[in-house]
Amino acid sequence: MRTALGRALDREAEKLLACIHCGLCVSACPTYLQLGDENDSPRGRLYLMRAAAEGRLPMTSRALAHHIDLCLGCRACETVCPSGVRYGRLLEAVRADLSRAGATPGLWSVRFLLNHIFTSPTRLHWFFAPARWLRRRAFVRRWAKGKFLPARARLALELLLATTPEEMSPGDERRIIPLAASGRRARRVAFFAGCVARELFAHTNRATMDVLAAHDCEVEDPPDQVCCGALHAHAGEIETARALARRNIRAFERSAAEAIVVNVAGCGAMLKEYGELLADDAEYAERARAFAARVRDVSEYLLEIGLRPGPRPLNLTVTYDAPCHLYHAQRVRTAPLEMIRRLPGLTVVPLTEAEMCCGSAGIYNLRHPGLADQLLERKIAHLRRTGADVLLTGNAGCLMHLRRGVQRAGLSMRVLHPIELLALTYA
Amino acid sequence: MMSWIAELKAILGDEDVIADPERLLAYECDGLSLHKHLPSAVIFPESAEEVARAVKVLARHRVPFLARGAGTGLSGGAVAVQGGVIFELARMNRILAIDYENQLAVVEPGVINLALTRAVAEAGYFYAPDPSSQMACTLGGNVAENAGGPHCLKYGMTGHHVLGLEVVLPDGTIVMLGGHGADAVGYDLLGLFIGSEGTFGIATKITVRLMRQPQAVKTLLADFLSVEDASRAVSAIIAAGILPSALEMMDRATIEAVEASVYAAGLPTDAAAVLIIEVDGLEASVVYEVERVVEICRAHGARQVVVARDEAERARLWAGRKGAFGALGRISPDLMVQDAVIPRSKLPEVLPEIYRIAARYGLRMANVFHAGDGNLHPNICFDGRDPEEVERVKAACREIMELCVRVGGALTGEHGIGLDKIAYMPLVFTEDDLEAMARVRAVFDPEGLCNPGKVLPVRRCRAF
Numbered sequence: 001m002r003t004a005l006g007r008a009l010d011r012e013a014e015k016l017l018a019c020i021h022c023g024l025c026v027s028a029c030p031t032y033l034q035l036g037d038e039n040d041s042p043r044g045r046l047y048l049m050r051a052a053a054e055g056r057l058p059m060t061s062r063a064l065a066h067h068i069d070l071c072l073g074c075r076a077c078e079t080v081c082p083s084g085v086r087y088g089r090l091l092e093a094v095r096a097d098l099s100r101a102g103a104t105p106g107l108w109s110v111r112f113l114l115n116h117i118f119t120s121p122t123r124l125h126w127f128f129a130p131a132r133w134l135r136r137r138a139f140v141r142r143w144a145k146g147k148f149l150p151a152r153a154r155l156a157l158e159l160l161l162a163t164t165p166e167e168m169s170p171g172d173e174r175r176i177i178p179l180a181a182s183g184r185r186a187r188r189v190a191f192f193a194g195c196v197a198r199e200l201f202a203h204t205n206r207a208t209m210d211v212l213a214a215h216d217c218e219v220e221d222p223p224d225q226v227c228c229g230a231l232h233a234h235a236g237e238i239e240t241a242r243a244l245a246r247r248n249i250r251a252f253e254r255s256a257a258e259a260i261v262v263n264v265a266g267c268g269a270m271l272k273e274y275g276e277l278l279a280d281d282a283e284y285a286e287r288a289r290a291f292a293a294r295v296r297d298v299s300e301y302l303l304e305i306g307l308r309p310g311p312r313p314l315n316l317t318v319t320y321d322a323p324c325h326l327y328h329a330q331r332v333r334t335a336p337l338e339m340i341r342r343l344p345g346l347t348v349v350p351l352t353e354a355e356m357c358c359g360s361a362g363i364y365n366l367r368h369p370g371l372a373d374q375l376l377e378r379k380i381a382h383l384r385r386t387g388a389d390v391l392l393t394g395n396a397g398c399l400m401h402l403r404r405g406v407q408r409a410g411l412s413m414r415v416l417h418p419i420e421l422l423a424l425t426y427a
Numbered sequence: 428m429m430s431w432i433a434e435l436k437a438i439l440g441d442e443d444v445i446a447d448p449e450r451l452l453a454y455e456c457d458g459l460s461l462h463k464h465l466p467s468a469v470i471f472p473e474s475a476e477e478v479a480r481a482v483k484v485l486a487r488h489r490v491p492f493l494a495r496g497a498g499t500g501l502s503g504g505a506v507a508v509q510g511g512v513i514f515e516l517a518r519m520n521r522i523l524a525i526d527y528e529n530q531l532a533v534v535e536p537g538v539i540n541l542a543l544t545r546a547v548a549e550a551g552y553f554y555a556p557d558p559s560s561q562m563a564c565t566l567g568g569n570v571a572e573n574a575g576g577p578h579c580l581k582y583g584m585t586g587h588h589v590l591g592l593e594v595v596l597p598d599g600t601i602v603m604l605g606g607h608g609a610d611a612v613g614y615d616l617l618g619l620f621i622g623s624e625g626t627f628g629i630a631t632k633i634t635v636r637l638m639r640q641p642q643a644v645k646t647l648l649a650d651f652l653s654v655e656d657a658s659r660a661v662s663a664i665i666a667a668g669i670l671p672s673a674l675e676m677m678d679r680a681t682i683e684a685v686e687a688s689v690y691a692a693g694l695p696t697d698a699a700a701v702l703i704i705e706v707d708g709l710e711a712s713v714v715y716e717v718e719r720v721v722e723i724c725r726a727h728g729a730r731q732v733v734v735a736r737d738e739a740e741r742a743r744l745w746a747g748r749k750g751a752f753g754a755l756g757r758i759s760p761d762l763m764v765q766d767a768v769i770p771r772s773k774l775p776e777v778l779p780e781i782y783r784i785a786a787r788y789g790l791r792m793a794n795v796f797h798a799g800d801g802n803l804h805p806n807i808c809f810d811g812r813d814p815e816e817v818e819r820v821k822a823a824c825r826e827i828m829e830l831c832v833r834v835g836g837a838l839t840g841e842h843g844i845g846l847d848k849i850a851y852m853p854l855v856f857t858e859d860d861l862e863a864m865a866r867v868r869a870v871f872d873p874e875g876l877c878n879p880g881k882v883l884p885v886r887r888c889r890a891f
Contacts, residue, residue, distance in 0.1 A: 020756035021460040023499040027539050027563040036471060036517030036537070037445075038498060044453035051452055063449035080562070082688045083756030 004096035018083040019046045025077035030357045039067045042077035049094050059101040073234050074324035074357035092233050099236030118227045128199035135160050162403035163200040177210040177426040185218040190257035194264045195227035197396045207423040208263045224251035230270035245274045249291045263298045265323035265395035269330050271295040299335040310426030313345030319388040323395035324357050352382040360401035376405040392418045431488040438480045443471040457498040457505040462846050466507035471515050475631035483599030493878035494629040496565030502845025504624050508880035530637045536567025536630050552637040555582035559749040570630050573622030575841030577673035580799040586621045593632035597877040624843045625878040627871040641707035645717045646735040649724040650698035657700040658774035660727035661798040673705040674799030681795040685747045688754040692747030751795040759808035769836035771801040788823040802840030844882045
């Protein structure tokens with residue numbers, strides 16, 4: 001049987017071979033900068049992949065599994081690769097092969113969650129119910145600081161506490177922005193709510209829908225939508241990712257909306273790549289491409305239709321950290337900053353290494369807490385020098401990870417999704 | 428007696444000594460993937476003391492070793508040709524001191540070239556040598572290869588910008604070469620060490636000169652309908668007494684590859700060649716020189732000469748130029764780059780001949796190079812999986828090299844001899860010349876353990 005890497009290579013032959021080993025990518029790679037090991041650089045990982053594809057390394061190679069596992073999947077290497085290597089696709093392919101070969105060092109519990117909980121909105125809702133209850137309890141803060149829980153559980157609690165400071169439950173119909181006076185509904189958009197975002201970032205989602213409404217959009221929330229499958233694809237559970245993609249395609253095909261708007265960078269990147277994910281599926285390939293063509297990050301979409309922030313000046317100094325899956329994967333590089341710059345009363349200060357991964361990377365921070373924290377500390381050091389009141393970033397995982405970092409460092413900085421700041425200008 | 432691996436682990440810790448063959452694979456080649464040799468181990472020292480202690484262990488066990496930075500070198504210099512231990516210095520990446528008053532900085536060898544310029548840019552300074560791989564390559568590697576770059580035309584090579592070095596000699600002693608001043612007291616061992624391609628020892632601390640940013644910079648793009656016209660313009664610019672800070676040529680194949688990449692710079696894809704010409708200095712002189720360069724290019728058949736309007740446009744041109752080598756990866760799976768220097772005046776005659784050689788061997792060629800110094804970089808695009816094609820590549824390279832030597836050229840402008848060009852050494856040096864070099868090398872490394880198999884051809888079981 002052909003391996004996923006083999007198939008990706010057949011299609012992308014010139015794209016893996018396109019790596020001529022120039023090495024311009026190594027200094028863009030967060031894990032290489034931190035570890036200094038060629039094996040932890042994009043060029044080195046491609047070298048291992050090529051060796052596996054050519055039979056010089058077995059798929060069960062521990063070195064291959066280890067170094068592929070340590071990759072953040074931030075795709076900063078794609079931004080600098082002069083040769084145009086599609087690193088992200090090859091990474092997904094090799095992870096699928098490793099998973100099939102049983103060589104992925106992942107936890108069985110993670111795999112169970114991905115394949116049996118994240119695939120069902122109902123189960124996911126009940127899974128997160130205790131989490132939502134917990135995050136409102138004062139003792140959780142003590143537990144997170146205490147010593148009696150294992151380190152990983154404390155980390156999970158810290159991240160949970162960093163989800164959203166504004167209390168809001170999924171399904172809460174309260175509006176943040178009063179309905180725009182005009183009540184015009186010139187455009188129809190479908191909102192992609194996400195899975196973790198729906199459960200833990202209800203406030204951000206509400207803000208996004210309200211901001212769209214304030215831009216004269218009729219906002220739909222297609223009822224059958226599910227998780228985008230990004231976590232699955234990144235963990236090598238490629239078939240589950242494909243199954244989720246098919247469900248989302250069906251759910252959004254029923255909508256005549258001109259755009260599918262998403263506020264989480266990681267989901268957006270996955271949705272925009274459905275065409276490639278289902279390229280070999282005769283029934284879905286074309287539909288997937290059509291779906292992907294409608295997907296827009298919320299910042300991208302608002303600029304496209306003409307951003308109209310509210311009148312209230314915010315009088316804040318803010319800085320922006322680019323989520324990797326927005327900047328490197330979706331190549332949406334200027335829209336969020338452009339949006340922020342046009343909000344009333346803001347001073348925007350630059351952040352050094354704003355395009356470098358913060359260490360969150362999906363569930364990377366739970367799986368590799370040591371390295372994730374090193375990257376977080378690097379980010380916090382740069383943040384400290386900005387003197388900003390607010391740090392903006394448009395990805396659920398980064399929001400949690402960075403908030404946790406800011407809290408631990410004792411900074412008084414708030415960490416928000418740009419759309420939440422935009423929402424404040426209407427109040 | 429403990430094995431040398433165990434001794435290294437005792438010094439560096441288990442984590443920082445790799446000996447698992449699967450994890451060594453990625454270290455079998457550097458930026459020039461044609462030459463592959465598996466090292467016996469890779470180690471990650473973090474201080475001069477660790478480097479020295481590890482070197483002592485290896486010297487005692489007679490195990491060969493070499494230093495490696497980012498592995499972007501293009502002569503096979505960081506390849507363990509006889510097996511042995513690679514010192515991966517990427518973690519020694521601290522900028523130790525910046526002294527603007529005396530215009531110098533002290534860095535560890537793993538500091539990335541561009542990181543130094545970025546660190547001093549706000550204060551109005553820069554580090555001049557700028558190899559095309561500057562966003563990744565390390566200053567330690569730059570010292571070993573005496574690296575160049577586009578701006579070396581005016582500012583000189585790495586050797587002109589290194590004031591002092593702390594070096595671990597091949598027997599493990601730590602010595603200082605040079606200092607902070609412009610002239611070394613005593614023997615100029617610094618000059619000897621720079622460009623020794625890692626065969627005289629491992630630099631662990633580097634003192635470099637910082638330059639003030641020029642008051643004005645202008646970058647021009649001139650496009651030509653023939654490579655010969657572009658070459659003549661190059662000679663004419665220099666003959667007119669103008670010293671551009673950079674004068675680069677890219678041919679059509681290169682332009683096409685760059686324009687298809689993330690570094691697309693808006694270069695005209697229908698031109699046979701473009702020149703990127705940069706002049707800098709005082710505002711008044713720059714204005715004058717730009718006018719003169721435009722005139723000269725036009726007189727030599729330039730279709731169009733445009734001046735970059737702002738810093739963003741300038742940066743785009745340079746990103747295109749510096750990403751060119753990697754962009755050529757779009758054309759074929761493998762790339763062989765040569766690095767010969769010829770007298771500038773010979774460009775119009777030699778360039779077409781180089782294309783003819785490639786055509787004769789049925790190979791695709793792209794040229795992107797430092798025209799102002801006559802430093803050629805013919806790139807041959809090939810597929811390393813085809814052994815017959817590899818042979819043709821090697822034969823064509825040799826012919827190109829012979830041609831360059833015949834017109835009075837040199838074997839390397841900036842990439843070093845390394846492993847790749849050893850066979851060409853007898854083309855330019857007599858046996859006596861090589862013997863003299865071998866004797867110097869033996870002074871530093873009598874046991875022949877420090878990056879063996881590089882620079883000098885081996886004969887009769889010893890370095891020549």
